Amino acid sequence: MEKGDTIINIGPVDVALSYRKEIMPDQGLMVQVFGDIDGHDTEILRFDCFDQDPHYHYGPENMNIRLHMDKTTVGTPLGWTLKNIRTNLPAMVRRSGYDDLAMAVEAQGIDENKMDEVEACALGKSRDERRTVTHFRGDHIYEAGNIRFGVEFRSNIGAANDRGVAIHVLTDHLGQEFELLAFDCFEIAPHYHYGPRNQDVRIYWDTTTSGNTLAWTLEQFKSGNLASMIDRAGYPTVAANVDNDLVQAVLPSMEEKAWALVGTNQQ
Known part of the structure:
Protein backbone atom coordinates (compact mmCIF):
# COMPACT_ATOMS: atom_id res chain seq x y z
CA MET A 1 0.00 0.00 0.00
CA GLU A 2 1.33 3.45 -0.90
CA LYS A 3 2.37 5.67 1.97
CA GLY A 4 -0.35 8.05 3.13
CA ASP A 5 -0.47 11.67 1.99
CA THR A 6 0.23 13.15 5.45
CA ILE A 7 3.42 11.90 7.14
CA ILE A 8 4.47 12.75 10.70
CA ASN A 9 7.67 11.43 12.25
CA ILE A 10 7.19 10.41 15.89
CA GLY A 11 10.74 9.16 16.57
CA PRO A 12 11.97 5.82 15.23
CA VAL A 13 8.93 5.51 12.95
CA ASP A 14 6.67 7.62 10.74
CA VAL A 15 2.90 7.71 11.01
CA ALA A 16 1.18 8.21 7.65
CA LEU A 17 -2.46 9.24 7.33
CA SER A 18 -4.77 9.01 4.34
CA TYR A 19 -8.56 9.13 4.08
CA ARG A 20 -9.86 6.34 1.86
CA LYS A 21 -13.17 7.09 0.18
CA GLU A 22 -12.75 5.09 -3.03
CA ILE A 23 -13.94 1.85 -1.36
CA MET A 24 -17.59 2.34 -2.22
CA PRO A 25 -19.21 0.06 0.40
CA ASP A 26 -16.95 1.59 3.07
CA GLN A 27 -14.73 4.55 3.91
CA GLY A 28 -12.51 5.84 6.67
CA LEU A 29 -9.04 6.90 7.75
CA MET A 30 -6.04 4.69 7.03
CA VAL A 31 -3.26 4.99 9.62
CA GLN A 32 0.11 3.45 8.70
CA VAL A 33 3.30 3.00 10.69
CA PHE A 34 6.48 3.01 8.58
CA GLY A 35 10.04 2.24 9.63
CA ASP A 36 13.47 1.83 8.07
CA ILE A 37 14.26 -1.85 7.50
CA ASP A 38 17.66 -2.40 5.89
CA GLY A 39 17.45 0.95 4.12
CA HIS A 40 13.92 0.38 2.84
CA ASP A 41 10.98 2.50 3.99
CA THR A 42 8.73 -0.36 5.11
CA GLU A 43 5.06 -0.47 6.09
CA ILE A 44 5.11 -2.06 9.56
CA LEU A 45 1.47 -1.69 10.60
CA ARG A 46 -1.70 -0.55 8.90
CA PHE A 47 -4.95 0.39 10.65
CA ASP A 48 -7.99 0.73 8.38
CA CYS A 49 -10.40 2.68 10.58
CA PHE A 50 -13.39 2.13 8.33
CA ASP A 51 -17.07 2.65 9.11
CA GLN A 52 -18.30 -0.83 8.25
CA ASP A 53 -15.32 -3.18 8.51
CA PRO A 54 -12.52 -1.69 10.62
CA HIS A 55 -9.42 -3.88 10.71
CA TYR A 56 -5.66 -3.77 11.01
CA HIS A 57 -2.60 -5.50 9.55
CA TYR A 58 0.55 -6.74 11.25
CA GLY A 59 3.44 -6.58 8.77
CA PRO A 60 1.64 -5.79 5.49
CA GLU A 61 4.94 -6.28 3.62
CA ASN A 62 5.91 -9.30 5.70
CA MET A 63 3.38 -11.81 7.08
CA ASN A 64 0.33 -9.55 6.59
CA ILE A 65 -1.75 -10.80 9.51
CA ARG A 66 -5.15 -9.11 9.16
CA LEU A 67 -7.41 -8.85 12.22
CA HIS A 68 -10.82 -7.25 12.61
CA MET A 69 -11.73 -4.66 15.22
CA ASP A 70 -14.85 -5.39 17.25
CA LYS A 71 -16.66 -2.05 17.19
CA THR A 72 -18.74 -3.11 20.20
CA THR A 73 -15.69 -3.40 22.45
CA VAL A 74 -13.00 -1.12 20.98
CA GLY A 75 -15.16 2.00 20.82
CA THR A 76 -14.15 4.16 17.88
CA PRO A 77 -11.62 2.40 15.62
CA LEU A 78 -9.53 5.57 15.27
CA GLY A 79 -9.43 6.17 19.03
CA TRP A 80 -8.39 2.55 19.62
CA THR A 81 -5.68 2.84 16.97
CA LEU A 82 -4.17 6.02 18.36
CA LYS A 83 -4.20 4.59 21.89
CA ASN A 84 -2.31 1.49 20.76
CA ILE A 85 0.29 3.51 18.87
CA ARG A 86 0.86 5.56 22.00
CA THR A 87 0.98 2.69 24.50
CA ASN A 88 1.57 -0.60 22.70
CA LEU A 89 3.73 0.17 19.67
CA PRO A 90 6.84 -1.94 20.49
CA ALA A 91 4.79 -5.10 20.99
CA MET A 92 2.85 -4.55 17.79
CA VAL A 93 6.02 -3.85 15.80
CA ARG A 94 7.59 -7.00 17.23
CA ARG A 95 4.57 -9.11 16.26
CA SER A 96 4.89 -7.72 12.74
CA GLY A 97 8.29 -9.42 12.57
CA TYR A 98 10.66 -6.49 13.12
CA ASP A 99 12.46 -7.11 16.43
CA ASP A 100 15.28 -4.61 15.85
CA LEU A 101 12.84 -1.80 15.14
CA ALA A 102 10.77 -2.78 18.19
CA MET A 103 13.90 -2.49 20.36
CA ALA A 104 14.61 0.94 18.85
CA VAL A 105 11.10 2.10 19.72
CA GLU A 106 11.53 0.79 23.27
CA ALA A 107 14.90 2.50 23.64
CA GLN A 108 13.98 5.86 22.12
CA GLY A 109 10.28 6.07 22.88
CA ILE A 110 7.93 8.16 20.79
CA ASP A 111 7.54 11.92 20.68
CA GLU A 112 4.29 12.62 22.54
CA ASN A 113 4.04 16.12 21.09
CA LYS A 114 4.22 14.63 17.62
CA MET A 115 1.58 12.06 18.58
CA ASP A 116 -0.67 14.94 19.63
CA GLU A 117 -0.12 16.33 16.14
CA VAL A 118 -0.98 12.93 14.63
CA GLU A 119 -4.19 12.79 16.65
CA ALA A 120 -5.29 16.30 15.71
CA CYS A 121 -4.58 15.65 12.04
CA ALA A 122 -6.33 12.27 12.10
CA LEU A 123 -9.47 13.69 13.65
CA GLY A 124 -9.49 16.58 11.19
CA LYS A 125 -9.10 14.35 8.14
CA SER A 126 -11.82 12.00 9.40
CA ARG A 127 -14.18 14.94 9.75
CA ASP A 128 -13.28 17.02 6.70
CA GLU A 129 -12.63 14.37 4.04
CA ARG A 130 -15.69 12.17 4.62
CA ARG A 131 -17.52 11.23 1.42
CA THR A 132 -21.18 12.21 1.32
CA VAL A 133 -23.56 12.71 -1.59
CA THR A 134 -26.30 15.28 -2.06
CA HIS A 135 -28.77 14.39 -4.79
CA PHE A 136 -31.59 16.33 -6.39
CA ARG A 137 -34.85 15.24 -4.72
CA GLY A 138 -36.51 14.16 -7.97
CA ASP A 139 -39.14 15.64 -10.25
Missing part, protein backbone atom coordinates in the same frame (compact mmCIF):
# COMPACT_ATOMS: atom_id res chain seq x y z
CA HIS A 140 -42.05 13.45 -9.17
CA ILE A 141 -42.85 13.23 -5.44
CA TYR A 142 -44.95 10.57 -3.69
CA GLU A 143 -45.86 11.10 -0.02
CA ALA A 144 -46.05 8.05 2.25
CA GLY A 145 -46.43 9.13 5.88
CA ASN A 146 -43.10 10.00 7.50
CA ILE A 147 -41.22 9.39 4.24
CA ARG A 148 -41.60 10.36 0.62
CA PHE A 149 -40.24 9.11 -2.67
CA GLY A 150 -38.67 11.26 -5.36
CA VAL A 151 -38.42 9.85 -8.89
CA GLU A 152 -36.43 11.26 -11.79
CA PHE A 153 -34.53 10.28 -14.90
CA ARG A 154 -30.85 11.23 -14.68
CA SER A 155 -28.48 11.55 -17.63
CA ASN A 156 -24.92 12.62 -18.41
CA ILE A 157 -23.68 11.11 -15.15
CA GLY A 158 -19.90 10.97 -14.76
CA ALA A 159 -17.23 10.39 -17.36
CA ALA A 160 -19.16 7.47 -18.84
CA ASN A 161 -22.27 9.63 -19.42
CA ASP A 162 -24.37 7.12 -17.52
CA ARG A 163 -28.16 7.45 -17.38
CA GLY A 164 -31.24 5.91 -15.85
CA VAL A 165 -34.08 6.23 -13.36
CA ALA A 166 -33.21 7.33 -9.81
CA ILE A 167 -35.50 6.83 -6.82
CA HIS A 168 -34.82 8.82 -3.65
CA VAL A 169 -36.27 7.95 -0.24
CA LEU A 170 -36.60 11.17 1.76
CA THR A 171 -37.77 12.40 5.15
CA ASP A 172 -37.96 15.66 7.13
CA HIS A 173 -35.98 16.45 10.27
CA LEU A 174 -35.47 19.77 12.07
CA GLY A 175 -37.25 21.59 9.29
CA GLN A 176 -35.08 20.15 6.52
CA GLU A 177 -35.56 17.42 3.97
CA PHE A 178 -32.78 14.87 3.69
CA GLU A 179 -32.17 11.64 1.86
CA LEU A 180 -32.26 8.24 3.58
CA LEU A 181 -31.68 5.97 0.57
CA ALA A 182 -30.96 6.44 -3.12
CA PHE A 183 -31.36 3.90 -5.90
CA ASP A 184 -29.51 4.85 -9.09
CA CYS A 185 -30.82 2.37 -11.67
CA PHE A 186 -28.28 3.36 -14.30
CA GLU A 187 -27.38 1.59 -17.51
CA ILE A 188 -23.61 1.30 -17.02
CA ALA A 189 -22.86 1.42 -13.28
CA PRO A 190 -26.13 0.90 -11.37
CA HIS A 191 -25.81 1.24 -7.60
CA TYR A 192 -27.64 2.27 -4.46
CA HIS A 193 -26.74 4.24 -1.34
CA TYR A 194 -27.47 3.60 2.31
CA GLY A 195 -27.42 7.02 4.01
CA PRO A 196 -25.99 9.28 1.27
CA ARG A 197 -25.63 12.11 3.81
CA ASN A 198 -24.49 9.77 6.60
CA GLN A 199 -21.94 6.99 5.99
CA ASP A 200 -22.79 6.74 2.27
CA VAL A 201 -22.51 2.97 1.95
CA ARG A 202 -22.55 2.56 -1.82
CA ILE A 203 -23.31 -0.87 -3.28
CA TYR A 204 -23.04 -1.70 -6.96
CA TRP A 205 -25.55 -4.20 -8.27
CA ASP A 206 -24.45 -7.48 -9.79
CA THR A 207 -26.96 -7.38 -12.61
CA THR A 208 -26.28 -11.04 -13.36
CA THR A 209 -28.03 -11.94 -10.11
CA SER A 210 -30.32 -8.95 -9.55
CA GLY A 211 -31.75 -8.68 -13.04
CA ASN A 212 -33.30 -5.34 -13.98
CA THR A 213 -32.28 -2.93 -11.22
CA LEU A 214 -35.44 -0.83 -11.31
CA ALA A 215 -37.56 -3.96 -10.96
CA TRP A 216 -35.30 -5.10 -8.10
CA THR A 217 -35.71 -1.75 -6.33
CA LEU A 218 -39.48 -1.74 -6.64
CA GLU A 219 -39.57 -5.32 -5.34
CA GLN A 220 -37.78 -4.22 -2.15
CA PHE A 221 -40.58 -1.72 -1.54
CA LYS A 222 -43.31 -4.23 -2.36
CA SER A 223 -41.87 -6.95 -0.14
CA GLY A 224 -41.60 -4.71 2.93
CA ASN A 225 -37.80 -4.36 3.06
CA LEU A 226 -37.84 -0.57 3.10
CA ALA A 227 -37.87 -0.11 6.90
CA SER A 228 -34.93 -2.49 7.32
CA MET A 229 -32.96 -0.63 4.68
CA ILE A 230 -33.67 2.74 6.34
CA ASP A 231 -32.53 1.27 9.66
CA ARG A 232 -29.27 0.09 8.08
CA ALA A 233 -28.77 3.57 6.65
CA GLY A 234 -28.54 4.81 10.25
CA TYR A 235 -32.06 6.10 10.89
CA PRO A 236 -33.78 3.63 13.27
CA THR A 237 -36.39 6.11 14.50
CA VAL A 238 -37.53 6.86 10.96
CA ALA A 239 -37.53 3.14 10.16
CA ALA A 240 -39.68 2.33 13.19
CA ASN A 241 -42.35 4.75 12.00
CA VAL A 242 -42.59 3.71 8.36
CA ASP A 243 -46.24 2.95 7.55
CA ASN A 244 -46.04 0.08 5.09
CA ASP A 245 -49.73 0.45 4.17
CA LEU A 246 -49.06 4.00 2.99
CA VAL A 247 -45.99 2.84 1.09
CA GLN A 248 -47.99 0.15 -0.68
CA ALA A 249 -50.72 2.68 -1.50
CA VAL A 250 -48.38 4.97 -3.45
CA LEU A 251 -46.37 2.22 -5.13
CA PRO A 252 -48.64 1.66 -8.16
CA SER A 253 -48.51 5.29 -9.31
CA MET A 254 -44.79 5.58 -8.54
CA GLU A 255 -44.03 2.36 -10.42
CA GLU A 256 -46.07 3.53 -13.40
CA LYS A 257 -44.15 6.82 -13.52
CA ALA A 258 -40.75 5.12 -13.17
CA TRP A 259 -41.38 2.73 -16.06
CA ALA A 260 -42.83 5.58 -18.13
CA LEU A 261 -39.59 7.52 -17.66
CA VAL A 262 -37.64 4.49 -18.86
CA GLY A 263 -39.83 4.27 -21.96
CA THR A 264 -39.66 7.98 -22.73
CA ASN A 265 -35.87 8.04 -22.50
CA GLN A 266 -35.04 4.88 -24.42
CA GLN A 267 -32.28 5.38 -26.98
